[in-house]
Amino acid sequence: MEQKKEEEVLRLIISKAWEDINFRKSLVSDPIKAIEDLTGAKIVLPEGKTLVINDQTDKTKVYVNIPSEPNIEDIELSESELEIIAGGGQTVWPDLINSLFPALKNYIIV
Structure with a gap:
């Protein structure tokens, strides 16, 4: 998938999650299924990797993600x-x- 299409898919996922609480819950609980059902795009992760979606929509909190340590x-x-x-x-x-x-x-x- 070219970068422009990937960005469009990400925008669609985020806007849908903002608009639809049920989709947001589904996205957090089973992100691959939720994304594939919404977009029709196939999600293929490298072996041994999982996709984790955190709901960071609570405006009363400041979220910080701790990235993995670089090799x-x-x-x-x-x-x-x-x-x-x-x-x-x-x-x-x-x-x-x-x-x-x-x-x-x-x-x-x-």
Whole structure:
């Protein structure tokens, strides 16, 4: 599936979950079936992986997802990131944190 179609499917899933509480419950309890029933798209996960959907619609809460720890062996740094690290400069953590938790930074006061 090309990227544009994937984005359309994701928008459809999210908007349907916002509009329809029953679909949202179904999405949380059996995400693959709910997505396939709604879109007709086939969900094929890599072996050993599962799809987890968390309902984060409660506006009284701030949600933070803890990503899996990256496999250092698989990380490829850009030339500029390598230069920064080689020169003893800043690490790539600020960019990583900002990309993973964009909303959280609005609530952190240092």
